[in-house]
Amino acid sequence: MQHLVSPVGIVRSCFKEKFAIPRQPHLAPAARGVLELLPPFNQGEAVQGLEQVSHVWLLFLFHQALEDKPRLKVRPPRLGGNQSVGVFSTRATHRPNGIGQSVVRLDKVEPGRLHLSGIDLLDGTPVLDIKPYVPYADCVSDAHNAMADAAPQLIPVEWHGDALSSAHQHAQRLNEPLVELIEQCLAQDPRPAYQQPEPERRYGARFWDLDVHWHYPELGRIRVLDVQMASRD
Known part of the structure; x- marks a missing residue:
């Protein structure tokens, strides 16, 4: 059926x-x-x-x-x-x-x-x-899931000075908590777990109408490199 x-x-x-x-x-x-x-x-x-x-x-x-x-x-x-x-x-x-x-x-x-x-x-x-x-x-108080027993461990997110300034400006334009959004999402480390990124490798994602780029200066740490208007597809 x-x-x-x-x-x-x-x-x-x-x-x-x-x-x-x-x-x-x-x-x-x-x-x-x-x-x-x-x-x-x-x-x-x-x-x-x-x-x-x-x-x-x-x-x-x-x-x-x-x-x-x-x-x-x-x-x-x-x-x-x-x-x-x-x-x-x-x-x-x-x-x-x-x-x-x-x-x-x-x-x-x-x-x-x-x-x-x-x-x-x-x-x-x-x-x-x-x-x-x-x-x-x-809400089940005694529920358990051995495969996912806790939220993922967060990793530190730091900012290049110009990137943070740009994020604050766009946050005002959008009237959205943009800095918090970027930090909360990136702190969960969106890359595939099997990847071992080199410091020079850049990652990117689109939030609202913005392209955000970051890298891993060392494993377990993220630095946001730039926040800029997304190009039109």
């Missing part, structure tokens, strides 16, 4: 590409975006009462990782990207139906628009459903 589903909304996110997106929600509280609801859910009736909720579950599609052939095993980044485990034991993006879920903070409710933070969603992500987070039911 097959079922057809349609998005209820589209996320407009600070993350314009997959690289450097946090691997779980809430790891970067400064990551913000807006869920734009689609008809008929862009009416005020659809979100009435949601202002009483601090967090919501989003069920969404990994729209840039959809596959015709299901994978039975995947290589999750948490295990270094070189160890295979069953797909259902991970939250890897390569899923049987391409469905993901995230709990995110609901900052503001407007007819047709939900303002979110702590997101881990790529810009343009289709959202299939929205459900209120219910603390007494959704």
Whole structure:
């Protein structure tokens, strides 16, 4: 039996590409975006009462990782990207139906628009459903996961002087916590764990309308090199 589903909304996110997106929600509280609801859910009736909720579950599609052939095993980044485990034991993006879920903070409710933070969603992500987070039911005090028993260890992020100055200027222009966003995302070390980067190798990712570049002056330390307007593709 097959079922057809349609998005209820589209996320407009600070993350314009997959690289450097946090691997779980809430790891970067400064990551913000807006869920734009689609008809008929862009009416005020659809979100009435949601202002009483601090967090919501989003069920969404990994729209840039959809596959015709299901994978039975995947290589999750948490295990270094070189160890295979069953797909259902991970939250890897390569899923049987391409469905993901995230709990995110609901900052503001407007007819047709939900303002979110702590997101881990790529810009343009289709959202299939929205459900209120219910603390007494959704928080399991004795839950455990031996494969992912704690948040990833953070690494220090430092700035080249001009890069930090530029980030502050763009933060004012965007009215967004840009410096915090960059630091929170890079501190989780977005590179594949199996890579041993040389100090001269530059990495880059796009946040909002900006290209951010960094390198590893030594393993376990990041230096942001520049923050500049993204080139038009």
